[in-house]
Amino acid sequence: xxxxxxRGMKCRLCAKIYPVTPVNFCQDDFGPLEIDxxxxxxxxxLSKEKxxxxxxxxxxxxELLPTDGEPTVGLHVGGTPLVKACRLGQALGFxxxxxxxxxxxxxxxxxxxxxxxxxxxxAKEFGLTTVGxxxxxxxxxxxxxxxxxAGLKSFIFIPADLEKAKVLGTSVYGAQVIGVKGTYDxxxxxxxxxxxxxxxxxVNINLRPFYAEGxxxxxxxxxxxxxxxxxxxxxxxxxxxxxxxxxxxxxxxLHRIGLLHDAPTTKFFGAQAxxxxxxxxxxxxxWDSHRPVxxxxxxxxxxxxxxxxxxxxxxxxxxxxxxWAEDVSDDEIRDAMILLxxxxxxxxxxxxxxxxxxxxxxxxxxxxxxxxxxVLCITGNGLKTSEAMANKVPEPVVIGTSLQEFEAIHQGxxxxxxx
Amino acid sequence: MAVKVQIPTPMRPxxxxxxTVDVSAATAGExxxxxxxxxxxMEQRLFDNGQLRRFVNIFINDEDIRYLENxxxxxxxxxxxxxxxxxxxx
Numbered sequence: 001x002x003x004x005x006x007r008g009m010k011c012r013l014c015a016k017i018y019p020v021t022p023v024n025f026c027q028d029d030f031g032p033l034e035i036d037x038x039x040x041x042x043x044x045x046l047s048k049e050k051x052x053x054x055x056x057x058x059x060x061x062x063e064l065l066p067t068d069g070e071p072t073v074g075l076h077v078g079g080t081p082l083v084k085a086c087r088l089g090q091a092l093g094f095x096x097x098x099x100x101x102x103x104x105x106x107x108x109x110x111x112x113x114x115x116x117x118x119x120x121x122x123a124k125e126f127g128l129t130t131v132g133x134x135x136x137x138x139x140x141x142x143x144x145x146x147x148x149x150a151g152l153k154s155f156i157f158i159p160a161d162l163e164k165a166k167v168l169g170t171s172v173y174g175a176q177v178i179g180v181k182g183t184y185d186x187x188x189x190x191x192x193x194x195x196x197x198x199x200x201x202x203v204n205i206n207l208r209p210f211y212a213e214g215x216x217x218x219x220x221x222x223x224x225x226x227x228x229x230x231x232x233x234x235x236x237x238x239x240x241x242x243x244x245x246x247x248x249x250x251x252x253x254l255h256r257i258g259l260l261h262d263a264p265t266t267k268f269f270g271a272q273a274x275x276x277x278x279x280x281x282x283x284x285x286x287w288d289s290h291r292p293v294x295x296x297x298x299x300x301x302x303x304x305x306x307x308x309x310x311x312x313x314x315x316x317x318x319x320x321x322x323x324w325a326e327d328v329s330d331d332e333i334r335d336a337m338i339l340l341x342x343x344x345x346x347x348x349x350x351x352x353x354x355x356x357x358x359x360x361x362x363x364x365x366x367x368x369x370x371x372x373x374x375v376l377c378i379t380g381n382g383l384k385t386s387e388a389m390a391n392k393v394p395e396p397v398v399i400g401t402s403l404q405e406f407e408a409i410h411q412g413x414x415x416x417x418x419x
Numbered sequence: 420m421a422v423k424v425q426i427p428t429p430m431r432p433x434x435x436x437x438x439t440v441d442v443s444a445a446t447a448g449e450x451x452x453x454x455x456x457x458x459x460x461m462e463q464r465l466f467d468n469g470q471l472r473r474f475v476n477i478f479i480n481d482e483d484i485r486y487l488e489n490x491x492x493x494x495x496x497x498x499x500x501x502x503x504x505x506x507x508x509x
Contacts (some may be wrong), residue, residue, distance in 0.1 A: 013474075025504040028464060030474040032506040124494035134508050189478060194499070196428035205507045240509010248470050289473065294486050307483070312473065324452050 004068045005042050006108040009033040009209055012313070020066075022126050022201060033209045033310070035066045037287065043257040048228065051259075058217035060113055062251055065217070066210050067121045073150040074117025076106050078217050081261050082225035082250035085376070092360050096373045098231070099340075102380070103348050106167065108145045109381035110138035110242065112347075114212035116146045119203035122210040124150060128201035130253050132156060133138055134191035135204075136184050136239065136302045138349075138380050144175035155200065157187050158272070162301060165384045183296060183308045204240075208309075215243045219250025222375055223260060230264040230371035233323070235359045237351040237379055238270045241302040241314030247377070248317055269368065270318050270325035271358030273298035273333060273350075279311050283318050299319030299330045299388040300350035302380060322365040328357035334392050336360065337382060347382030347384035355379075420494045425501040433460035437508050447477055448490030459470050465502070474505040 009018040013031030024033055042063045054060035081101045088203030091309040102111040116139070123131050133143045140156045147154035156170050160179035171177050176347030180187045188204075195202035202209045223230050230251045251264040255344035255347050272280040278290035293306035297409050303314030308314070318325055328336070333353035340356050341347045348356075362368040382389070399405040424440045428435075442459060444450035451471075455462040455494055464474055477484045478501040484492045494500070 025429070025474065026508050027429055027432070029467070029505050030506070031473055032474065035488065133421070184508070185483075186481070189476070189481070189483075189501075189503055192427075192503050192507045193425075195486075203506075204509060208507060242509050292485055294483075307476075309509050348461060 001072075004066070005038045006066050006068070007036045007064055008037050009386050015355070020068075021074065022122075022128070022206045035204065035209055037064065037214055037253075039253070039256050044168050044258060048259055048261070049336055053414040058214065061217055061220045064220070064250075064257070066119055066213050067118065068125050071117065071121040072124050073120045074113060077117040078105065078219065078221060080105050082222060082375070083101070083344060083346070085344050088340060088356070091339055091343050092356070093363050093370050094359070094368075094374050095371050098226075098373070098375045099344060099346060100218065100375055102218065102379050103346060103378050103382065107149075108138070108141040109384065110142065111215065111218055111331040111377075112138040112142040112282075113138075113146070113381040114217050115211045116142040116203055117351055119201070119216035120146050120150055120152065120205045121210035122207055123152065123203075126201065129153060130155065130198070131201040131203060131207075132191065132195070133203045133205075134158075134188040136304055137384065138302055139163050139204065140170040140175075140177070141166060141384070144173035146163040147175065148173040155172050155194075156183045157191050157194075157248055159183055159184050159301075160189055163385050163387050165386060169384065179397075182306050183294075185292070188305075191257035212242045215246035215255065215359060216250035218243070218377065219247035220254060222247070223251055223254050226373075228254075228260055229262065230260065230266045231375045233267050233269060233374040234377065234398055235269045235271055235355050235362070235374070236353065236377045237303055238272050238325070238354045239305045239351075240306065240311035241308040242270055243377070243379070244270055244314050245317050246308055248321070266321060268318050268321045269312060269323045269362055271355045272327040273300040273303055274327040274329050275300070275356050276304045276306055277327035278306060279308055279314050280327040282311065282315050283325035285355070286313070288315075289412050298333075299385075300333055300354050302349060302351045302385070303354060324362060325356040326361045326365070326367070328354055328361060332357040332361075337383070337389065338392065339380070340378075346378060348378045349380035349382050351384040352378040352382070420445060420496045420498065422494050422498050422500050424450060424454050425499065427502055427504055430461070430464065430502070433464060434458045444494055446494060447479060447484050447492040447500060448455065450494060451477070451490070476505045477501070478503055478505045
């Protein structure tokens with residue numbers, strides 16, 4: 001029996017209602033479809049006590065996710081730490097800073113496990129046996145892993161020049177990996193054609209309305225971990241631009257069903273790499289819509305989406321919430337990755353460097369408030385993008401096995417290497 | 420110029436279930452207008468006050484027309500024009 005609170009899918013432009021099927025856009029105006037819930041019914045059944053008695057993973061908020069009954073895959077996703085980041089805060093100038101650390105999300109060390117858990121649970125409900133995605137890497141890892149655990153066949157399309165660890169971390173799960181000689185946006189266009197032609201479940205194409213909902217769980221967790229309240233400021237990295245909107249949606253849903261006392265007033269700040277910054281450029285210039293970037297050029301490949309599907313909505317949210325957006329250079333990204341690692345012990349991927357560096361810039365510009373409670377969203381693990389750090393960290397000092405050799409190093413000019 | 424217009428699967432009810440529609444046109448915009456003449460239900464779905472809707476992307480031989488000359492992009496004989504929903508990826 002269905003235990004879902006989903007009423008249907010609603011076009012974000014014209015509000016036309018559709019039944020729940022694997023389709024991502026409105027057939028009247030091509031607008032994005034979004035899941036429509038019966039919040040009054042959820043409010044009637046879900047309490048803090050009920051929710052807190054469940055395991056700490058994303059499925060404790062199951063009523064606010066679009067599966068039809070119990071999830072069947074990705075059962076241990078989410079429940080990542082919210083870390084009080086005093087040392088990073090001190091270095092950056094924030095007096096009340098937190099890091100939401102999805103670099104340790106299970107199973108593939110990025111926030112993408114949240115969206116894939118929902119998308120592939122839906123794929124199984126729809127009876128799909130072949131799934132896929134267009135990916136800049138993290139999504140590839142996650143779809144391949146969770147599809148393997150669910151016994152689904154997967155086709156993963158990536159730009160051919162991705163980081164080696166992200167390619168290996170996809171192929172190892174037995175996925176059919178297709179490296180496309182082109183940008184992410186070209187891969188994405190090809191996948192849109194493949195998804196509809198073959199009727200496969202592409203998580204970020206025809207399953208996108210369900211997939212995107214998984215990101216809300218990052219917002220749910222932040223609010224619950226802060227003691228059922230929302231932070232004053234959140235900094236979120238932007239690629240397709242969906243995550244920032246879904247964190248906001250998560251906060252508002254918790255208020256709507258009565259789990260948050262106060263209505264959220266969080267200011268949202270978006271972070272991009274300067275080599276691919278369509279959304280932050282649009283925000284800074286006051287443009288309603290982003291202008292697509294034909295050839296992204298940044299070490300932060302996970303955010304290298306030149307034509308973000310949610311760019312319009314991300315820009316709108318940032319403006320309306322009173323936030324701002326900023327972009328940062330490759331050097332700023334690397335330095336911020338090192339700063340996060342050496343202050344909080346968190347090795348984030350390049351996108352984490354983007355978030356930390358953008359927060360620093362926004363604070364220096366006076367766009368952010370140093371005293372306001374702030375959460376930085378770290379979305380992926382540094383081991384996946386270690387190539388970006390080549391020559392940035394010292395090589396280990398190599399010695400023989402004698403105490404004298406160690407002491408020669410120890411009393412010398414440089415400290416023993418940390419590696 | 421003869422051009423083949425690719426229709427995304429969910430929109431095919433508006434083109435008599437045809438996956439592609441053959442038209443003759445000199446530019447991308449003209450090709451879309453010809454498509455709408457043959458299949459008038461596509462007009463309001465593709466355009467809003469004469470402007471291409473926000474979530475419609477048009478590709479000529481796999482290149483986004485926004486990187487060319489938008490609807491004025493010239494078409495050569497036997498080009499492919501694909502209508503691609505923009506809400507994908509990320």
